[in-house]
Amino acid sequence: MFATKGLSKSFGRLTALLNVSFEVEEGEIFGIAGPNGAGKSTLFNVITGIYPPSSGRIFFRGKDITNYKPDQICHLGIARTFQIPTTFHTLSVYDNLRVGAIFGARRPQSADEVLELLGLEAVRHRPARNLDLYTTKLVMLGAALATDCKLLMLDEPMAGLSMAEINQFLEIVRRINQEKGVTIIIIEHLLDILISLTKRMLILSDGQVLYLGDSKEVTADRRVVEVYLGGKGGIAHAHR
Amino acid sequence: MKHVNWKFALAVLVLVFILLYPWLGASSYTKHLFILFFIWSIVAANWNLMMGYAGINSLGNIGFMAIGGYTAGILAKSLGVPPFLTIPIAGIVTSAVVTLALGLPALRLSGIYIALLTLIFADTLPSLLTQTREITGGAMGLHEIPPFYPGMDKTGAYYICFVFFLVVLFIIYRIVHSPTGMAFVALRDSENFAYCLGVNKFRERLKVFALSSLLTGAAGGMYVHALGDISPTTLGIEPFLLTIAMIELGGVGTFLGPILGAAVIVFGNEFLRLAGTLRLTLLGALICTIILFYPGGVIQLFHTIEHRVERLLNRKTPTT
Numbered sequence: 001m002f003a004t005k006g007l008s009k010s011f012g013r014l015t016a017l018l019n020v021s022f023e024v025e026e027g028e029i030f031g032i033a034g035p036n037g038a039g040k041s042t043l044f045n046v047i048t049g050i051y052p053p054s055s056g057r058i059f060f061r062g063k064d065i066t067n068y069k070p071d072q073i074c075h076l077g078i079a080r081t082f083q084i085p086t087t088f089h090t091l092s093v094y095d096n097l098r099v100g101a102i103f104g105a106r107r108p109q110s111a112d113e114v115l116e117l118l119g120l121e122a123v124r125h126r127p128a129r130n131l132d133l134y135t136t137k138l139v140m141l142g143a144a145l146a147t148d149c150k151l152l153m154l155d156e157p158m159a160g161l162s163m164a165e166i167n168q169f170l171e172i173v174r175r176i177n178q179e180k181g182v183t184i185i186i187i188e189h190l191l192d193i194l195i196s197l198t199k200r201m202l203i204l205s206d207g208q209v210l211y212l213g214d215s216k217e218v219t220a221d222r223r224v225v226e227v228y229l230g231g232k233g234g235i236a237h238a239h240r
Numbered sequence: 241m242k243h244v245n246w247k248f249a250l251a252v253l254v255l256v257f258i259l260l261y262p263w264l265g266a267s268s269y270t271k272h273l274f275i276l277f278f279i280w281s282i283v284a285a286n287w288n289l290m291m292g293y294a295g296i297n298s299l300g301n302i303g304f305m306a307i308g309g310y311t312a313g314i315l316a317k318s319l320g321v322p323p324f325l326t327i328p329i330a331g332i333v334t335s336a337v338v339t340l341a342l343g344l345p346a347l348r349l350s351g352i353y354i355a356l357l358t359l360i361f362a363d364t365l366p367s368l369l370t371q372t373r374e375i376t377g378g379a380m381g382l383h384e385i386p387p388f389y390p391g392m393d394k395t396g397a398y399y400i401c402f403v404f405f406l407v408v409l410f411i412i413y414r415i416v417h418s419p420t421g422m423a424f425v426a427l428r429d430s431e432n433f434a435y436c437l438g439v440n441k442f443r444e445r446l447k448v449f450a451l452s453s454l455l456t457g458a459a460g461g462m463y464v465h466a467l468g469d470i471s472p473t474t475l476g477i478e479p480f481l482l483t484i485a486m487i488e489l490g491g492v493g494t495f496l497g498p499i500l501g502a503a504v505i506v507f508g509n510e511f512l513r514l515a516g517t518l519r520l521t522l523l524g525a526l527i528c529t530i531i532l533f534y535p536g537g538v539i540q541l542f543h544t545i546e547h548r549v550e551r552l553l554n555r556k557t558p559t560t
Binding site for chain 1: 423
């Protein structure tokens with residue numbers, strides 16, 4: 001349903017992405033991992049139209065969406081969250097969802113559906129600035145969901161959460177995928193989580209594809225172990 | 241329920257007072273002050289719509305008012321167009337000029353650069369006015385601009401401006417509480433998030449410029465017909481700073497803030513004329529005091545009082 005072909009992005013002389021091609025199938029949860037500065041967030045920003053790509057093409061449901069603006073991409077059915085927890089901090093929780101519902105989905109009632117789905121009724125009138133990190137992330141996810149997206153892109157949604165919160169969040173991500181049939185691309189540092197959540201994943205390193213394939217086999221890949229995991233699975237273990 | 245009634249009652253009381261004021265022995269001078277208050281609240285409220293709600297740091301809104309004022313003044317004086325036409329035309333002309341000259345370029349700018357662009361825009365107007373002396377009266381300005389109707393007295397101007405004040409505030413209230421207002425705030429709070437949630441940031445930004453300048457330009461038209469003259473001093477530093485002070489003092493990004501701020505500044509400024517040359521110094525001290533103790537502006541002071549009153553009411557209820 002979604003694909004990039006030879007996607008590259010340079011900022012001046014810095015090459016952030018080089019020739020990145022991958023495909024995501026309808027209904028799957030697709031993982032993206034890679035060291036800091038590998039270009040994961042840049043990839044999201046290029047896909048969602050925040051930066052135009054330097055070269056390459058982006059396809060969504062058979063349509064070439066390269067160079068579409070973020071709001072147009074949203075209207076086609078792609079929504080995203082940000083690595084830095086982002087909400088409209090002066091608006092209430094409900095109004096945060098309504099922005100996505102009214103402008104993204106053009107269907108106001110989707111805000112109420114998301115409110116129920118994520119169990120945010122108790123805080124619906126609370127200003128978004130007075131929320132803890134976990135709830136802030138739920139509101140950000142909720143606003144994206146309220147756009148009636150077909151593809152949801154999550155940029156390190158679990159960073160900074162406790163183990164219990166991570167499990168809760170994963171449960172929600174699975175439910176969104178299974179009950180609402182939303183295809184998901186998720187960036188995550190913790191390989192263990194990604195392996196259990198996804199069937200296939202992409203590992204970026206220095207803006208290039210290091211690994212693309214079955215999640216189960218990623219730790220057996222010699223190059224991934226060498227570049228990303230650092231010898232004997234160093235980073236993955238350090239994160240545990 | 242209690243606090244809603246209390247606030248509503250206060251607002252109604254104030255409006256009824258303003259409505260009856262000319263019958264309660266108001267002098268021509270105090271009616272004049274109220275007219276200034278009505279018009280400057282509108283200018284401040286529209287400026288706040290841009291700066292407070294939409295987060296567009298415009299410094300050129302006095303220029304919008306001047307364009308509206310001159311448009312209406314020239315149309316009425318040189319071409320004899322009646323005021324009920326000059327005011328909407330003033331609004332539309334201002335909106336067209338501002339949207340094209342500022343709104344479109346501002347789409348490519350952000351933050352301080354919008355502030356600079358809009359400031360320069362307003363700053364070029366005085367020299368433009370002196371270059372077009374034949375039409376605009378140059379540094380002398382326009383005088384004896386026809387009033388709203390022949391033989392109009394201060395009371396007539398008072399009521400016309402009061403109605404305009406209510407209508408414009410109602411429009412702003414509706415904008416702020418509509419999806420458009422929500423988009424303005426969303427773009428201010430987090431531009432990229434709003435953009436990725438389907439908010440067309442270019443269209444919404446243009447809307448801010450178009451709406452705010454439309455209503456500010458119309459306020460400029462009201463100004464010239466109510467007061468009879470306009471000159472480049474309107475574009476001077478004092479009106480500029482005082483209007484900014486109204487917004488900051490009242491409570492930026494709140495609906496009532498700029499109106500309260502306009503009341504404090506317009507009436508305070510006149511009251512302080514008693515102090516002669518110390519006027520602006522004392523006004524500055526007043527602003528500093530309020531900002532120091534109530535950084536959210538006068539509106540924050542009101543909220544504090546509201547909470548006190550509520551607590552008082554709640555404390556009394558169980559004992560009785």
